[in-house]
Amino acid sequence: GGLGTAGCRQGASPETGADLSSDAKAPGQFEVPLPIPPVLKPTRSDGGTDYYEITQKIAKVEIIPGLATTVWGYNGIFPGPTIDSRSGRRIVVRHRNELPVPTSTHLHGGHTPSDSDGYPLDLVMPVAGAVHQSGHGSHGTMKPTKVSDGAKDYVYPQDQRAATLWYHDHRMDFTGPAVYRGLAGFHILRDDAEDALPLPRGEHEIPLMITDRSFADNGDFLYPARDNTGRSPGVKDDFDLGVLGDVILVNGAPWPVLEVDAVRYRFRLLNGSNARRYRLRLDKGETSPFVQIGSDGGLLERPVRRKAITMAPAERYDVVIDFGRYKPGTELTLLNELGDGSTGKVMKFRVARTARDESSVPGRLSQFEKLDPAKAVRTRDFSFERGDEHTWTINGRTYAPGKIFARPRIGEVEIWNLDIDGADHPVHLHLDQFQVLGDDERAADPGLKDTVGLTAGQKTRIIVRFTGYEGRYMLHCHNLEHEDMGMMADYEVSS
Numbered sequence: 023g024g025l026g027t028a029g030c031r032q033g034a035s036p037e038t039g040a041d042l043s044s045d046a047k048a049p050g051q052f053e054v055p056l057p058i059p060p061v062l063k064p065t066r067s068d069g070g071t072d073y074y075e076i077t078q079k080i081a082k083v084e085i086i087p088g089l090a091t092t093v094w095g096y097n098g099i100f101p102g103p104t105i106d107s108r109s110g111r112r113i114v115v116r117h118r119n120e121l122p123v124p125t126s127t128h129l130h131g132g133h134t135p136s137d138s139d140g141y142p143l144d145l146v147m148p149v150a151g152a153v154h155q156s157g158h159g160s161h162g163t164m165k166p167t168k169v170s171d172g173a174k175d176y177v178y179p180q181d182q183r184a185a186t187l188w189y190h191d192h193r194m195d196f197t198g199p200a201v202y203r204g205l206a207g208f209h210i211l212r213d214d215a216e217d218a219l220p221l222p223r224g225e226h227e228i229p230l231m232i233t234d235r236s237f238a239d240n241g242d243f244l245y246p247a248r249d250n251t252g253r254s255p256g257v258k259d260d261f262d263l264g265v266l267g268d269v270i271l272v273n274g275a276p277w278p279v280l281e282v283d284a285v286r287y288r289f290r291l292l293n294g295s296n297a298r299r300y301r302l303r304l305d306k307g308e309t310s311p312f313v314q315i316g317s318d319g320g321l322l323e324r325p326v327r328r329k330a331i332t333m334a335p336a337e338r339y340d341v342v343i344d345f346g347r348y349k350p351g352t353e354l355t356l357l358n359e360l361g362d363g364s365t366g367k368v369m370k371f372r373v374a375r376t377a378r379d380e381s382s383v384p385g386r387l388s389q390f391e392k393l394d395p396a397k398a399v400r401t402r403d404f405s406f407e408r409g410d411e412h413t414w415t416i417n418g419r420t421y422a423p424g425k426i427f428a429r430p431r432i433g434e435v436e437i438w439n440l441d442i443d444g445a446d447h448p449v450h451l452h453l454d455q456f457q458v459l460g461d462d463e464r465a466a467d468p469g470l471k472d473t474v475g476l477t478a479g480q481k482t483r484i485i486v487r488f489t490g491y492e493g494r495y496m497l498h499c500h501n502l503e504h505e506d507m508g509m510m511a512d513y514e515v516s517s
């Protein structure tokens with residue numbers, strides 16, 4: 023069975039990972055309307071702070087029409103509810119854990135104090151006290167550094183510019199399976215400077231979380247189980263390269279369709295997949311239909327027109343597409359040029375009606391400080407390499423919690439050289455946004471980034487100013503299977 027072509031595993035390349043063929047019958051494409059995750063309301067507010075509550079729990083949801091899928095969801099839904107909040111406004115999110123395993127929640131892209139950052143061993147234990155021993159990962163026994171019983175208040179000062187952030191589970195050794203089961207949601211930050219721009223807004227501004235999953239014939243997600251050596255019995259070794267599904271979900275729906283007005287739309291694209299990279303393209307119409315206005319860390323200085331958008335796991339691209347160029351009735355398919363067969367298509371836009379367009383994309387969007395390499399006080403080298411069987415390493419070591427690889431000082435600018443082996447590695451830095459410096463092989467990136475999608479053999483330099491908070495943070499690969507198999511390192515910021 024399966025969704026693949028005639029039983030052969032499709033789309034797997036040695037650089038990307040192992041496809042898991044679904045056993046469930048393929049849902050039709052472009053039949054399910056695009057869902058938009060609900061926006062979470064604060065439970066209360068006081069002078070300086072908005073308070074939110076999220077319950078992490080198991081629920082059944084309908085993803086493939088007619089089948090029930092068991093998800094681990096924030097509030098029981100996948101994606102979780104969207105937190106839509108203001109830059110500079112402090113929020114507190116109480117995460118209550120009703121799952122059967124411990125969790126740790128990370129706000130990806132957040133400028134967050136260390137004890138709310140979702141360190142892999144800052145665990146929130148299940149509320150019922152039914153703690154299932156989480157066992158061993160591929161690299162040692164897990165000893166929690168901090169434990170919260172049943173719930174934890176994560177404090178986010180939000181002292182950062184407007185940006186599309188997201189939150190997801192980050193537990194030691196088990197981030198891949200936890201996120202795959204559904205623990206991911208949007209966290210949008212807005213500010214006055216962005217609100218003052220005439221960009222598409224309201225129902226013309228839409229977050230799109232793109233993920234891939236495979237399904238068992240009862241509708242449940244298929245994820246290869248791992249034994250305590252990191253091996254996946256019954257799955258080829260190339261699972262080490264990351265888990266790839268054969269069904270593309272956008273906001274949790276398989277190959278959905280969105281009816282659009284013939285006006286500009288702003289899409290906040292997030293690659294929420296464990297391991298899959300995408301190159302997104304429209305099947306017809308303009309040659310360069312994507313106007314990129316933002317990146318991981320918020321708006322670019324100026325818009326950049328693109329033919330295609332290449333996204334590694336965890337990267338965000340904020341793009342405007344102008345459907346005003348098409349007649350009602352036109353259908354445009356969003357393709358993934360890096361996939362094939364079922365994974366070569368993502369979703370469809372159907373231009374439904376003409377409408378007045380009040381929006382535009384100004385030539386000047388925002389401003390941020392361009393960090394000058396001459397100002398860097400230090401250069402550090404990080405190499406990302408395959409380790410022994412079923413491990414991945416940074417500078418030759420698998421993740422060792424508490425082993426500090428770098429001690430940057432608050433206020434200082436550093437250059438980090440990232441050197442990548444023969445696999446693809448999306449490299450993510452917690453706490454501060456960086457800039458990708460150009461070199462001979464790779465153009466400088468116009469945006470502020472927290473994740474850079476590096477491919478086999480690439481080297482790049484990132485430049486970053488550490489702005490605080492003090493404490494322990496992480497640098498890691500955001501291929502979640504690589505992360506779980508050791509490709510992560512601690513660094514510590516001090517003043």
Ligand code: C2O
Binds near residue numbers: 128130192452496500
């Ligand atoms: Cu989105 Cu440390 O991760």
Ligand code: CU
Binds near residue numbers: 414446447448499
């Ligand atoms: Cu990796």
